[in-house]
Amino acid sequence: MKKVTLLAFSAAFAVNACAQQNPTAMKYGKLISAEDAKRHLSILASDAFEGRETGKPGAEKAANYIAGEFKKLGLQAPVNGSYFFDVPLVQSVLKVSAFTVNGKAFTLGEDFFPNGSVSDNSIKASDVVFVGYGTESEIGSTDLAGKIVLWINEDKPEAGKTANTAPRMSTARTAIVKNLQSKNPAAIVAANGELTAMLKRYGRNVTSPRLTIKEDVKAPKAAVPVFMVTPAVADELVKSTGKTYADLKAAATTTPVVTTKADFVATYGNERSDVKAVDVVGFMPGTDLKDEVLVFSAHYDHIGLVNDPNAKDKVNNGADDDGSGTTGILEIARAFSQAKKDGHGPRRSVLFLGNVGEEKGLLGSEYYTDHPIYPLANTITDLNIDMIGRVGEEYIGKADSANYVYPIGSAMLSKDLHDIGEKANDTYTHLKLDYKYDDPNDPNRFYYRSDHYNFAKHGVPIIFYFNGVHADYHQPGDEVSKINFPLLAKRAQLVFYTGWELANRDKKPVVDGK
Structure with missing residues (x-):
């Protein structure tokens, strides 16, 4: 009897499912x-x-x-x-005439690339501030105006949680960048250890022409430029400290802010044309x-x-x-x-x-x-x-x-x-x-x-x-x-x-x- 009842129930359920x-x-x-x-x-x-x-x-x-x-x-x-x-789109081709640290030249698409579109600009600065993971508690009252900000472009480690160390910026990191930009530095240099390998595979893509919606080009937003850089660039920026970028990163939880000197020069501009x-x-x-x-x-x-x-x-x-x-x-x-x-x-x-x-x-x-x-x-x-x-x-x-x-x-x-x-x-x-x-x-x-x-x-x-x-x-x-x-x-x-x-x-x- 139980088997018959179960079979009857199963059959009824199947019919009902089909009916749906x-x-x-x-x-x-x-x-x-x-x-x-x-x-x-x-x-x-x-x-x-x-x-x-x-x-x-x-x-x-x-x-x-x-x-x-x-x-x-x-x-x-x-x-x-x-x-x-x-x-309506506009094509912009970024032309970099200079990107040097202490006279050492770095190459677009191999060592660095701008995050998003950038307006024509020429930057010269000698004051560098390493800000660790860039949170407000780390920065405190440090003056960043007119300086080169070196920032760890990774999620800050938390106990019991695997940190996201990929170069692609998370929502939290994007918010940190906006906060750093509000302090009016000359530029933000976002360092990431995985970027070197990524650029070997995709470097040609980041140097290709950039497209934007035309109406956005008519009124470009003036923003502090953000450059994604490999550890090699970061090492040159902190060279005068006698330490490497990896050293500063390892100590960032206890010593998040380090000021130093480096001659940073970046000169770049865009060639634009309409695109159908x-x-x-x-x-x-x-x-x-x-x-x-x-x-x-x-x-x-x-x-x-x-x-x-x-x-x-x-x-x-x-x-x-x-x-x-x-x-x-x-x-x-x-x-x-x-x-x-x-x-x-x-x-x-x-x-x-x-x-x-x-x-x-x-x-x-x-x-x-x-x-x-x-x-x-x-x-x-x-x-x-x-x-x-x-x-x-x-x-x-x-x-x-x-x-x-x-x-x-x-x-x-x-x-x-x-x-x-x-x-x-x-x-x-x-x-x-x-x-x-x-x-x-x-x-x-x-x-x-x-x-x-x-x-x-x-x-x-x-x-x-x-x-x-x-x-x-x-x-x-x-x-x-x-x-x-x-x-x-x-x-x-x-x-x-x-x-x-x-x-x-x-x-x-x-x-x-x-």
């Missing part, structure tokens, strides 16, 4: 296929698109391809009949809730050609980053478009947004959210896809390596949205949802590193879908041959099912977070 699935959503979700994804990505991440660098011919080719697909799907062209939303760039937008109007808009976003740009004349592979194809996300958007758009043709269009309007300039600082999404085609007050959610085609380094060899995704940010602004995403997965896709990086204080800062963040800044709830980094991240090896297309399709299906619910439910997600 929306057959219409499932019909169109199944249109998202590995085969069609491969067709798109084999074009977008081909050598012919030259790595899709913003402002280059390859990015223009990609934009035209996406717009052509939007047109085939019957999406509306919402920019005065165009799928292209102009993003566009976001690609396709619009599907809703029915009874058409004034509310759901956004699916992915950036179609990548980092372009390899900046090394001796490289055998000349193209950073960006198949995963973010050809996979762009492909996911095209697949989701196809599913929604077929549903609409069959009389099952969404209640809310849907905007498919291909962002440009993500690799240059989230520029396309920043410009869109500052100049939205549809009011952000009516934008209910941004579902952003950035890298869903590979197995990240932490899942290689694991049993669930082909059945996971990292969702980031789903609960930061809306518990409703988090629950909707969870339910969509439980109902349809059954991926492992790994929330390891779902933390604004995560040292990798993934929450801040893709286009969803510009929506979140304006209070729009978001979910960011991500497979984690791998050895080919920002390398020529990020090619189509390494993409797991069934996994890409399944992850895109999760985004589709989440979006289907958002586009058709009675109520939009409640915003209850900061």
Whole structure:
């Protein structure tokens, strides 16, 4: 009797679970296929698109391809009949004529680089103040005005906690820099022990031209420059103390402030020119809730050609980053478009947004959210896809390596949205949802590193879908041959099912977070 009762209960539960699935959503979700994804990505991440660098011919080719697909799907062209939303950018090439300490010259991209954009400037100073980890309690009443501030660009060690020592600045470190800048030093020199290795791999990227939104260039913010430097530069700055930077760092918890002398000279300027760039937008109007808009976003740009004349592979194809996300958007758009043709269009309007300039600082999404085609007050959610085609380094060899995704940010602004995403997965896709990086204080800062963040800044709830980094991240090896297309399709299906619910439910997600 117990076995019969248990079996009957299990059968009833299975029927109930199936009943929760929306057959219409499932019909169109199944249109998202590995085969069609491969067709798109084999074009977008081909050598012919030259790595899709913003402002280059390859990015223009990609934009035209996406717009052509939007047109085939019957999406509306919402920019005065165009799928292209102009993003006015300016290219700045930093020219450094001098960066010396005690007459010793250091090289941009090998020994140092500026953090963010810098205005034309010439700095000469001889007073250097080592400020340890730069907290207010360490600095005290020390006068920093007009001096070179040498700062440990790492999180301060805490008992029982592993400190983040990576060069990428955390939220806490960014706040420290702003406080140091408020004390009007001549420059802040941010030293980090891991920077030497990082520059060996990515040094050519930091010396490449920098893009900014044009209106920002018209009124540049006067800020104290911050230079990221290797220990070699820091050693020269503290040479007259008879100690190394490592010595001062080791003693920083007991002797956080050390003043010394060094002849520091930095002279640099920018050469500027306008750059053509566009976001690609396709619009599907809703029915009874058409004034509310759901956004699916992915950036179609990548980092372009390899900046090394001796490289055998000349193209950073960006198949995963973010050809996979762009492909996911095209697949989701196809599913929604077929549903609409069959009389099952969404209640809310849907905007498919291909962002440009993500690799240059989230520029396309920043410009869109500052100049939205549809009011952000009516934008209910941004579902952003950035890298869903590979197995990240932490899942290689694991049993669930082909059945996971990292969702980031789903609960930061809306518990409703988090629950909707969870339910969509439980109902349809059954991926492992790994929330390891779902933390604004995560040292990798993934929450801040893709286009969803510009929506979140304006209070729009978001979910960011991500497979984690791998050895080919920002390398020529990020090619189509390494993409797991069934996994890409399944992850895109999760985004589709989440979006289907958002586009058709009675109520939009409640915003209850900061």
